[in-house]
Amino acid sequence: MREKIQRFFYGRYGLDRLNQFILVLALIIEVINLFFRSFVLNGIFYVLILIYMFRILSKNIVARSIENDKYLRYKKFVIRRGKTFQSNIKDREHKVVLCPKCAQMVRLPRKRGKLEVTCPNCHAKFEKRT
Numbered sequence: 693m694r695e696k697i698q699r700f701f702y703g704r705y706g707l708d709r710l711n712q713f714i715l716v717l718a719l720i721i722e723v724i725n726l727f728f729r730s731f732v733l734n735g736i737f738y739v740l741i742l743i744y745m746f747r748i749l750s751k752n753i754v755a756r757s758i759e760n761d762k763y764l765r766y767k768k769f770v771i772r773r774g775k776t777f778q779s780n781i782k783d784r785e786h787k788v789v790l791c792p793k794c795a796q797m798v799r800l801p802r803k804r805g806k807l808e809v810t811c812p813n814c815h816a817k818f819e820k821r822t
């Protein structure tokens with residue numbers, strides 16, 4: 693029996709950060725649904741659980757890894773965007789911008805007009821108004 697289970701899970705994708713996020717999101721929706729008892733929220737919960745199960749049992753490991761990388765990249769941009777927003781409120785002398793390629797935070801002097809910025813991390817060039 694144990695061998696059969698091991699054989700079933702061999703070559704399957706399993707858990708990753710995106711799957712953890714999907715599961716937490718599904719559980720949050722289900723908890724909210726305890727109060728609203730909405731048919732739509734319940735539907736979203738089951739769709740998320742189906743995606744979660746599909747991704748765990750998927751044998752297309754490359755595709756699932758690409759999805760996970762995209763999720764991690766997007767998450768990094770969202771978190772850093774929040775940080776730049778905070779520091780732009782605090783610091784009136786400088787403006788912090790994100791590199792569009794690698795999400796590196798770059799601090800620029802304010803009121804200098806349009807600046808061409810070279811990212812210190814990935815050396816990508818982009819323009820920003822300060």
Ligand SMILES: [Zn+2]
Pocket residue numbers: 791792793794795796811812813814815816
């Ligand atoms: Zn960069």
